[in-house]
Amino acid sequence: MTQSDRAIADTVGTDPEHMARIARALSHPARIRILQLLAEQNECKGAEVFSGLPLAQSTISEHLRVLREAGLVSSHPVGTAMTYCLVPERIAAFTDALDFVADAPACDS
Amino acid sequence: MTQSDRAIADTVGTDPEHMARIARALSHPARIRILQLLAEQNECKGAEVFSGLPLAQSTISEHLRVLREAGLVSSHPVGTAMTYCLVPERIAAFTDALDFVADAPACDS
DNA sequence: GCACTTAATCGTCTATCGACGATAAACGAT
């Protein structure tokens, strides 16, 4: 890892606490599914998220809260409903931080 | 996402269960620290991992087990000690899968 | 064989997660 690589990494945030929080938000299949659903709808669609998963409405709402608190998803009301959007930059920042690990040379043994 | 992108993604594995398992393994600050430590030592060093964190030996051993079971770290005995190595490909595969979400167009609202 | 070092496992405890149904809160429409 070069000096400038390190600088970029610091910008992006390699803080273990922070990275772990993001990973935690990603650590449930339903939440991955939600992100994939949102990624598929390039128009950030409302809460047919609720019908897209075999889980109770309250459960999905909770998953959305976790994703929102991690900054991976944003939401805003639209009439009586809600629109959920990906925040791709946050996910990209996380993968960037991880890449400094992924790009490490493999063990030579 | 193009057709060929999708093919790559499938190869790499966008299965939510699988992705969530990897994220789960990454979801603890101590485990992130361990990966960073291993990435810094380009020679995959033994268990001065144990002295690198303010945690009991048994706790760190447990974290290493989680990382090993997720395939992110490998280990082999060297004399009476142990050598731990990153498996960068596994981490890369995970970030690749995530990038299909990270590369999604941002919400236009 | 016996001591010594190192890592993994066990047992226990507390804290957090994830699921659900029920309820509340916000809003639009009539």
Place this chain on the structure above:
DNA sequence: ATCGTTTATCGTCGATAGACGATTAAGTGC
């Protein structure tokens, strides 16, 4: 104002995670 729709929150429960010290297992060296 009331009703229906949509989402968030609450309360509860069982399951899992994470920490630790103690113990076991594996390997080296005498």
